[in-house]
Amino acid sequence: MSQHPSQRIIVEKFTSELDGTVVVPGSKSITNRALMMALCGTGASTIRNPLDSDDTRAGLAAAQALGCQIDTISDGVVVHGIGRDRPVTGSSLNVQSAGTVARFLPCVLAMGGAGEWTIVASKQMTLRPMKGLFDALDMLGDCIRPLERPGYLPAVVRGAAITKNEAFVDGSVSSQYLSGLLIAAPQAEHPLVFRTDGHVVQRQYVDITLDCMRSFGAEVEATSDLSSIRVQPTGYAATDFQIEADASTASYFAALPAALKGSLVIPNAVRNSRQPDVRFLELVGQLGCDVTWLGSKGVRISRPTALSKLKGGFTFNLNDCSDIALTVAALAPYADAPIEIQGVAHIRNHECDRVDAMTHALSALGIQVEERADGWKIFPGSPRYAEVQTRDDHRMAMSLSVLGAAGDGVSLDHPQCVAKTCPEFYRLISQLGLAVRDTSSD
Known part of the structure; x- marks a missing residue:
């Protein structure tokens, strides 16, 4: 994808409480x-x-x-x-x-x-x-x-x-x-x-x-x-x-209330979808969020106000739904105990080596992480602001946007790599109240 090498966007720290609805693009x-x-x-x-x-x-x-x-x-x-x-x-x-x-x-x-x-x-x-x-x-x-x-x-x-x-x-x-x-x-x-x-x-x-x-x-x-x-x-x-909603793309939006607190409705999510990444909604529930299916009106994800930190201490094998591995990794620092992600060695051969890329991004944000051959062990922490590399990978950019908004903000290079699967990503999260700033003209 042709982009100016210095182009960056900043997803700023989110200080409110999420309350919105987003229609996720098709699969x-x-x-x-x-x-x-x-x-x-x-x-x-x-x-x-x-x-x-x-x-x-x-x-x-x-x-x-x-x-x-x-x-x-x-x-x-x-x-x-x-x-x-x-x-x-x-x-x-x-x-x-x-x-x-x-x-x-x-x-x-x-x-x-x-x-x-x-x-x-x-x-x-x-x-x-x-x-x-x-x-x-x-x-x-x-x-x-x-x-x-x-x-x-x-x-x-x-x-x-x-x-x-x-x-x-x-x-x-x-x-x-x-x-x-x-x-x-x-x-x-x-x-x-x-x-x-x-x-x-x-x-x-x-x-x-x-x-x-x-x-x-x-x-x-x-x-x-x-x-x-x-x-x-x-x-x-x-x-x-x-075409039904894309379950992989839906994971970034479903992660927002988990990370930021509040509630989000995805009206075109399909409960009985064959898409393996619909499992992310189950995982968000394990982390302590409320996941409520609304019949033909989709799903609501809410984080209880009493949940100060997400529940941790889990080991997730995501071999069959590895496109959500980065999204789970983005939530892991906000848990109350380490989270291990296993079974995703093959994502080293995707748009970039996603295991290595997320290790570097988490480290840059001040999060302790142990890289494994097939995933990570990620420890609780408070992500600091940093300039991080997406490696021109759409899933890195979207997952890091969630992670950064819940921390002290994040600066992303190659921001338009999201066009690979969700060209409207930054517009959609902006409509939900997140502050996204293009720094290429600064």
């Missing part, structure tokens, strides 16, 4: 899944309440570059599917920093009609591993060729090159590898079988993929442990699809 994960399925479908699909962010724009741009017509409507987009056809070939497709698009698009291209494309990405995305996906594609045919380093983008993808019907998928690094293969499989010319060792990190995202596929008319059978999944070559049907 990034579900938006990009629905977009890829609509692209591979026949007829016009309507996607309602899609997230509008850097990541989802990268998916839309890739679809349009392949010849897919996309119309904007008041509550979403209409995608005119191209099925297996590839009206535009020989082009370069830029997935920017969008991990989902980077993992889904090579599969969609490989399993569709004939053509050849070069997939390029931001510097950040070219550092993220793709080996597990490329290895699985190699088992299916001669369809992927990295251009610089084995197992990383950029790469050339060939369509109509699938000659085998079965592949093993390594699910230990990212569930997106398996999801990408599954999303693309209904457009193949014959049934495909994908096998794993039964251990898939953040497997709930694969469950979300399977739900979305079935909503678009796919026929797919999966064992309960995802060790074997069979997909029929049905293609996808045109669908009217509603």
Whole structure:
């Protein structure tokens, strides 16, 4: 993301009590899944309440570059599917920093009609591993060729090159590898079988993929442990699809009343969501907050006035919901005893090494933290004001905003990295009463 290197924002110390409502943008994960399925479908699909962010724009741009017509409507987009056809070939497709698009698009291209494309990405995305996906594609045919380093983008993808019907998928690094293969499989010319060792990190995202596929008319059978999944070559049907609130993004807003005291309502939160990060609401309850579901009107998170400090002394394994690890880490200093976060070694391979990044940020803010291979032990403390590095990572910026507002304030570099998943983040927290100041013109 291009930003002026000196650009910073300050989230100032919050001295009031929170009392507000915020409508959280749609799910990034579900938006990009629905977009890829609509692209591979026949007829016009309507996607309602899609997230509008850097990541989802990268998916839309890739679809349009392949010849897919996309119309904007008041509550979403209409995608005119191209099925297996590839009206535009020989082009370069830029997935920017969008991990989902980077993992889904090579599969969609490989399993569709004939053509050849070069997939390029931001510097950040070219550092993220793709080996597990490329290895699985190699088992299916001669369809992927990295251009610089084995197992990383950029790469050339060939369509109509699938000659085998079965592949093993390594699910230990990212569930997106398996999801990408599954999303693309209904457009193949014959049934495909994908096998794993039964251990898939953040497997709930694969469950979300399977739900979305079935909503678009796919026929797919999966064992309960995802060790074997069979997909029929049905293609996808045109669908009217509603995107629910993004549970990962919701965690930053749900953390605000926990950190700042007060109450917040998220009217579009979904209690029975498949998104694993909805677990954050359960964790906030364990920390001592009141979490009240309001039926079809969402959820209210409140911190009891008598709760002077959050409850600590917990060990949380967040392997299946690791996108909330930074949010939990941001609340940990405000607990009455240390909090340990385990099971998130794989977030070292996300937009940045998130374990290392949060260790440095907490230390800069004066918080004692012990870094582990797969997480942290974070001790109670009073965060001081500091200039900290987001490392151009949206989740670092949003979680540190919560942490800083509850402390003595915080200065963040690369503030617009939040556009990856929540471009309106600073506006939304400002509407809730937090003071956010852009220092680039100071």
